Amino acid sequence: MKIQVIGGSFGGLTAAFELKRHLGKKHEISLVCDQDHFVFIPSLPWLCMGWVKEKDLVLDLKKILESKGIKFIHSEAKNIDPEKRIVSTSDGELAYDYLVIATGAALNFDAVPGLNPKDGFTYSIFMLEYAVEANKAWERFLKDPGPVVIGAPQGASCFGPAYELAFMIDTELRRRKMRHSVPITFVTSEPYLSHMGIGGVGKSRRAIEDSFQERDIKSITNAEIKEITKEEIRLKDGIILKHEFSMIVPPFRGVDAIINSPGLGNPKGFVPADEFYRHPKYPEIFTVGVAMALAPPESTPVPTGVPKTGFMTEHMAKIAAKNIVASIKGEGLETHSLDVFCVLDEGNKATFMYASPTLPPRNKVFLREMKLAHYFKKLFERYFLWKMRYGLTRFP
Ligand SMILES: Cc1cc2nc3c(=O)[nH]c(=O)nc-3n(C[C@H](O)[C@H](O)[C@H](O)COP(=O)(O)OP(=O)(O)OC[C@H]3O[C@@H](n4cnc5c(N)ncnc54)[C@H](O)[C@@H]3O)c2cc1C
Incomplete structure (x- = not known):
């Protein structure tokens, strides 16, 4: 066969x-x-x-x-x-x-005018080559900071990386003692924070809302992005967000x-x-x-x-x-x-999320924020690559 x-x-x-x-x-x-x-x-x-x-x-x-x-x-x-x-x-x-x-x-970068990283207005982490470019832009941004916008427009489905990047940017800017000069806004089509397209995971809504408040990350939910230009992210309801560095999830x-x-x-x-x-x-x-x-x-x-x-x-x-x-x-x-099952990394800590089944109503839900989970994610990367290098998919 x-x-x-x-x-x-x-x-x-x-x-x-x-x-x-x-x-x-x-x-x-x-x-x-x-x-x-x-x-x-x-x-x-x-x-x-x-x-x-x-x-x-x-x-x-x-x-x-x-x-x-x-x-x-x-x-x-x-x-x-x-x-x-x-x-x-x-x-x-x-x-x-x-x-x-x-x-x-x-x-689908055509979903929103200006979303394609090739236009040079916004960056992406959804493919290796785009992430390499996003890193170069981030290094430039650190020398001349301004407002950051991270988000996911109408029709998006992969929200996790956007949350991770918003948290990581906050963590890195605090480490560099630059956070006070960078407003961060998270803009999303989700009806509430951490809905993630699956109705949330247990009390994830409250957990993420609390984290955003602690970290001074502003959020706009139920958002539709109309257009992205070099300086602005324009929402359908008229809100305009200035951005010096942005990453918007493609549908x-x-x-x-x-x-x-x-x-x-x-x-x-x-x-x-x-x-x-x-x-x-x-x-x-x-x-x-x-x-x-x-x-x-x-x-x-x-x-x-x-x-x-x-x-x-x-x-x-x-x-x-x-x-x-x-x-x-x-x-x-x-x-x-x-x-x-996923680990939502925040750069200095992370949250384990488990839901069975994926879509509600569910039999089991587990959600816990832990410092160690951040290191677990890094270890998992090394383990997974080792496993794949030798074709050892029998292991979990
Ligand atoms: C930034 C980011 C962060 C993420 N973080 C996590 C995380 O922390 N934890 C987690 O569990 N998941 C995470 N995910 C999700 C995870 O990456 C996906 O679930 C996973 O990659 C899906 O694997 P796949 O094989 O279905 O598709 P893909 O990974 O998209 O791979 C598709 C493959 O098909 C190939 N291909 C496409 N079209 C053709 C064609 N016409 N001919 C031949 N080959 C083709 C591509 O080159 C690629 O090799 C993340 C995703 C992103 C984008």
Whole structure:
């Protein structure tokens, strides 16, 4: 059997290593990715602050995959023909018996005029190269500070990194005794602080509101951003925020490869899946991580989306890989509770958040702010990269 994985990040890499571990040499596993390296994305806010180096966050995909006997194809998937079971790439066609889609999302910088970091008005931490530029801008900002705006506009779904960056900026400015000269505003489409697109996590609303108050971070919720210019962030209700340094989360849409594959994704380009991560119409196609369609738990006055964390993605990929193995062997499929676990880093402390299931009403919720959690997050980065370097996805 030929098993094709698309995407070389949390979802794709985990699925490929797990498939290899379960199936050995009997079946052919290959991974196609438009990038030749894996990036530990959760540390990009640290990279922006200059607390970690770019080279310490990347792994060479060819090296780590081929040492485990998984073929690596450095190419962009252009579209998928689910009837013929073919992935067309920029370098030719790839046939498959089973397919894992782990393409994440495209960053929709067109959602707000001036949002694209290439315009030079605002910075991003959503891709390695953007985070490198954001760090250069941050270094310049420290020499000539002014107002900071961090936020997430209408349609955003990945709110966590924005909160982290706002807290980290506050921490770093206090360390440098510069905080008094920098007003920080957090502007978000969420109906309340730390809603995060999932109705909050336990008492997270009160916890984040308290932290913002203690740290003098002003907030505007239910916000829609109309336009970003070099000097101003203009909201739809007329509020104008001056900014010298800003990072605004881009809304996500599905990648072109899915949008260009009629019948595969929803109108936004995300791929539907059942509780086994199988496509409802094409059971040989599995989808994990950010590429998967997941409906919000409630509608919010200003539209928000549901985030999918690295932890969730890894878990989805393990279950999807098991289910492909079970399908090949003619065994029963497995499902699980889609939980969320994340560490929201503040630069000098961090908050553990756990919710089971991700969307309310829930069976379990855990939320605790701890100094040690900040160091745990750093340790986790090193552990995760070590685990991926050797394909040891069997470990948690
Ligand atoms: C700044 C930031 C901080 C975060 N912090 C945390 C955190 O602290 N904890 C946490 O749990 N999660 C965090 N997340 C979320 C986490 O990064 C994502 O959940 C995770 O990256 C999702 O993995 P994925 O494999 O689904 O998609 P992605 O990581 O988006 O990877 C998609 C992969 O597919 C490839 N690809 C895309 N299109 C194609 C194509 N057409 N052909 C071939 N390859 C393609 C891409 O190059 C990439 O390798 C953070 C996210 C961001 C942006």
